[in-house]
Amino acid sequence: MAPVLSVQGASKRYDSGFEALKSVDLEIEKGEIFALLGPNGAGKTTLISIICGLVNLTEGKITVGGHDIVRDHRKARSMIGLVPQELTTDQFEKVYDTVSFSRGLFGKPANPAHIERVLKDLTLWDKRDNQLRTLSGGMKRRVMIAKALSHEPEVLFLDEPTAGVDVELRRDMWEVVRGLREAGVTIILTTHYLEEAEEMADRIGVISRGELVLVEEKTELMRKLGQKRLTLLLTEPIERVPEALAEYGLQLSEDGSELVYTYDTRAERTGITSLMTDLRDADIRFRDLYTEQSSLEEIFVNLVRERQ
Numbered sequence: 001m002a003p004v005l006s007v008q009g010a011s012k013r014y015d016s017g018f019e020a021l022k023s024v025d026l027e028i029e030k031g032e033i034f035a036l037l038g039p040n041g042a043g044k045t046t047l048i049s050i051i052c053g054l055v056n057l058t059e060g061k062i063t064v065g066g067h068d069i070v071r072d073h074r075k076a077r078s079m080i081g082l083v084p085q086e087l088t089t090d091q092f093e094k095v096y097d098t099v100s101f102s103r104g105l106f107g108k109p110a111n112p113a114h115i116e117r118v119l120k121d122l123t124l125w126d127k128r129d130n131q132l133r134t135l136s137g138g139m140k141r142r143v144m145i146a147k148a149l150s151h152e153p154e155v156l157f158l159d160e161p162t163a164g165v166d167v168e169l170r171r172d173m174w175e176v177v178r179g180l181r182e183a184g185v186t187i188i189l190t191t192h193y194l195e196e197a198e199e200m201a202d203r204i205g206v207i208s209r210g211e212l213v214l215v216e217e218k219t220e221l222m223r224k225l226g227q228k229r230l231t232l233l234l235t236e237p238i239e240r241v242p243e244a245l246a247e248y249g250l251q252l253s254e255d256g257s258e259l260v261y262t263y264d265t266r267a268e269r270t271g272i273t274s275l276m277t278d279l280r281d282a283d284i285r286f287r288d289l290y291t292e293q294s295s296l297e298e299i300f301v302n303l304v305r306e307r308q
């Protein structure tokens with residue numbers, strides 16, 4: 001199946017001469033949730049803005065639903081919904097009116113049944129006659145999503161959907177996004193919250209200094225790049241790690257009762273078997289052990305650091 005979004009060799013040089021994007025290639029399949037991660041200034045907003053037609057492409061080719069974003073701008077744009085970070089709506093307007101007005105901006109004929117479905121999906125139907133200023137922050141965010149969905153786009157961009165919201169609202173937003181995916185919408189979100197990417201995305205792209213340094217299935221990314229930590233709870237505390245075990249780079253807890261061994265799950269040999277033998281030879285015994293996989297956050301920090 002043809003990808004719903006195709007980005008080929010996309011580069012952006014701002015008038016200042018600054019190269020904000022360097023030949024980015026990316027394909028998004030229909031129905032995916034794709035998370036674009038990157039530190040401040042990495043180029044996330046630039047990429048989204050180009051796809052949405054807000055910033056001009058310097059080089060490359062981008063299609064949305066097969067439509068070229070430059071040559072066939074209107075068609076491409078009509079397939080995209082964009083939920084900006086900021087709430088940009090007249091606070092005195094009513095929910096229903098602002099959502100159906102957004103649809104009109106795309107030159108689409110009125111479709112009350114669609115607006116009703118969108119509002120119901122986002123549990124806004126009961127609030128349809130409320131002025132926006134009377135809604136909670138979470139409800140206002142839902143209205144922004146409803147507006148972006150009003151013209152039946154195939155791809156929805158969410159720019160930092162949960163920036164600065166509390167934990168409860170964040171979980172609520174995740175539910176909304178999952179529901180949208182079930183309804184067949186392809187979702188591309190940018191986030192600083194790794195927990196968010198870890199929780200929701202099917203695939204993750206990491207952008208750093210204008211380069212898409214990695215695109216990977218989330219589970220594969222965790223598996224491939226993840227380091228594991230093996231913690232041994234010692235029977236008797238020790239004062240220091242014996243010289244004979246130096247090669248393992250073990251970390252001893254302050255009270256001397258836990259030893260931590262970090263190993264790479266990608267490596268052919270993890271070194272665990274020989275560590276066990278060497279521990280026995282050094283007469284270090286343990287009463288229990290557990291392993292932990294590093295979080296996406298650690299993976300991400302390591303990856304970006306490697307590139308700097």
Ligand SMILES: Nc1ncnc2c1ncn2[C@@H]1O[C@H](COP(=O)(O)OP(=O)(O)OP(=O)(O)O)[C@@H](O)[C@H]1O
Pocket residue numbers: 014015016018020038039040041042043044045046047
């Ligand atoms: N109009 C512009 N002219 C010149 N440089 C720009 C312009 N807009 C953005 N940049 C630069 O391009 C780089 C990428 O910016 P962009 O906003 O795409 O980053 P981002 O990944 O979205 O960051 P954030 O997470 O902070 O939103 C930054 O270094 C920024 O200063």
